[in-house]
Amino acid sequence: MNLPQPPIISIRNLTKTYAAGEQVLKGIDLDIKQGEILALLGPNGAGKTTLISTICGLVRPTTGTITVGGHDIVKDYRQTRKLVGLVPQELTLGAFDVVVDTVRFSRGLFGLPPDHARVDEILNDLSLLDKKDSIVTRLSGGMKRRVLIAKALAHEPKILFLDEPTAGVDVELRKEMWALVEKLRLSGVTIILTTHYIEEAEEIADRVGVISDGRLLVIDEKQNLMNSLGKKQLVVDLRSPIEQLPESLAGFDVELSEDGYRITYTFDTQGDRTGITTLLQAVNNAGLVLKDLNTSQSSLEDIFVNLVHSDNER
Amino acid sequence: MNVEAIKAIYFNEMRRTRKTLLQSIASPVISTVLYFVVFGSAIGSRIQSVDDVSYGLFIVPGLIMLSLLTQSISNASFGIFFLKFTGSIYEIMSAPVSFFEVVIGFVGAAATKSFIIGTIILATAGFFVELRIAHPFWMLFFLVTTCISFSLLGFIIGLWADNFEKLQLIPLLVITPLVFLGGSFYSVSMLPEFWQKVTLFNPVLYLISGFRWSFFEVSDVSVTVSLVMISVFLLTCLATVYFMFKTGYKLKQ
The missing domain is CATH 3.30.70.1560 (Alpha-L RNA-binding motif)
Structure with a gap:
């Protein structure tokens, strides 16, 4: 039963130097296990967002390799990107889009044929069904975040990246978000989230990685970290x-x-x-x-x- | 080929168009009517016919081109610029789509809208003058190629611009003068000899000339030259877009 599964994401010697000469990732090695919730903890500017942006294809790696589901993210970008959904940190939504349209758009963009019933199901899971015909800009911050999650899930990815999912979110919403993440994990989705709330990592993660100044300082099972916490x-x-x-x-x-x-x-x-x-x-x-x-x-x-x-x- | 993605982008852009349908169609129609009132009736009645074509009729192809060029550029540039502006471009960048598919989606939608506008202006013109189109196929060909080429140019501008000022800069400072000086309202032969030569450097001249030829069989330059020029322009735009995506220009670090 407990045969070791190959990691769903494998990162080797990843560095990123921006055109301005600033090195934001200084050699990251990381394996992410299938089905786990991994929290990447680190101060602002540590390189968390750059790391996940690179895996998702928004940023080009300077050196190093990343494979997702065994495929190289540069060479086989079509295969890897289909497996991945990204919820960005900023609430970036087109101004006049209607909720259901923007989620259907995301599904198509990732190459899946239209399936209105499935999209409604995703909206329902995120308690967005009654907002389906609302214009996204008129929604509250928490609702917008959910629309972004719905968009990221529209193509039924195996891996979900949540970049600071609860930054600037009130306590109640944060708890809701945690419950949602747990629900997603039960459906078999691997979840990687970045946060600078330690409480959040403690609450929901299986493993916690600490990133600072472009390096992965430590990565361990939460329980092990909790033991040193004790x-x-x-x-x-x-x-x-x-x-x-x-x-x-x-x-x-x-x-x-x-x-x-x-x-x-x-x-x-x-x-x-x-x-x-x-x-x-x-x-x-x-x-x-x-x-x-x-x-x-x-x-x-x-x-x-x-x-x-x-x-x-x- | 991610056909679903092309469809998604195309119909998403068309949906945006539909929402702003009234202003996107009303404004070119109104400006066309104004041009006809001013140039066609008020001034045109005092101008002799050009190349045996009444002045009102003579300016129809130029008027269509004027709107086509500005509309194609503004539609295509705004579509991609707005995504960059709101940050929602992240989604396209992280999607399993190639540069080619993204361009087909955006440029296809912008060109479609321009084509619709061109047709509407042509129909509007029909209320003012008695239209005659000598070569409907070539008329359509020039119309479609222009829509596509200038939507591509608009797409490039939208990628390049990092603020609203830049977005307006090229249409205002470059395109509008080129269209006005490209013989939309006159035959190049009416210019002094020196300026006739200068005008030959204006790419828009070849478009308008070829387009006008498809209506009245009169042109400033030979149709073959027009066809070659528009093809060169189309290919240049394609190459530029390809280069921008390959290098991740202004999109990817």
Whole structure:
């Protein structure tokens, strides 16, 4: 049953340098599994949009190869693009189009014969059926986003790209969007979304990739990232500095700050024993005088900020 | 060949045309009527016939060309420019379509609209003068080729323009003068000799001359030259569009 499936998208050594000389992608290697939800997390300008635009054919890769469903995106663009639907970040819709017309147009554009019943079905799935004859510019932002999704789904793609699907969207709509993504996944669609909301990645993704400054810093199952998320820190401030850690603390996962005033102990909240009592006893036995105690939970946000930060310092 | 995509683009553009049908047809008809009132009746009654053709009748082919050229360019340029302007061009760029299919869709729709307008102007002219068309087939040929060539040119302008000013620039600064100086309202033989020579560099002259020949069998330059020139123009536009798509000009980085 669990035979490893070939990745539905495979990216090798992808770089992109724009004409102005700015290198936005600096060697991306990425395999996307069939049927997964992958969240690409990263600050603005990290290269997320360039990455998905390249896969969709809007941007030419400078070097590297991308295959979708085993086909090369440049040589076999007709095959690869049929497999892919793209929902752009901006609410880009023609001004005077009627909802149903613009979705039918998308279907035709991707080479499928007209099927009004199928288009109505897609509109229905997105709760747009009652808006089918509305002019798109008169719809609210959330509705426009759904029209864009309907357009992207009109040719029944196997892969859906959502570029910042919930940017500037209120909480309720965001939850609706998440439910929709889940529904799509159940229908077998592979979903890649970019976001800078960590909460969003946590909520819906199977895997999370962190992109910063054109590099993929980390990509892992969400659960693995969550495990490192479960880490907590106990910070012990000392009254007087010490040169090195006392031997009684050797068995603990502790670090001493450079100035010698602070000991940081990292522990797993999910474990049965946190080890705080033993640690504090050991501190006491070593004759250290405490000034302050502090515990903090490292969030995915911290991990993310740290990753991005340390990357920028490189 | 993605025939569904061509159909989708073509009918989508035609739908846009239908929505603005009244203004797209009313304005050329009104301006044609005005030209007839001013040039045909008011001034034309004082002008002798040109090459044995009454002045009112003589200007009919030129008037049609004037509208055809400006309409073809504005229709085709606006269609593609608007997609760039709203950003919705992303969809076409990410679709499994070739440059050729996109051009057929857009240019086909723009040319169709121009053709309809040309026919309407011809019919309108029929209310003012007694039309006679010596070579209906060639008349149609010139009409269709002009619609296609200038829709292509419009498409190129629409791709090139990155703001509304540029979109208007070429039609206003280049096309309108070329049409007016290309013999729409006069025979080139009426010009001083020097300007007759200068006019030969105006590509529009060959269009109007050939088109007028198909009506009255009078022309400023030989019909063969007209045919060659329009073919050259058509091919140049095709080559330019092809080059633009190949290089992703202004579309793809």
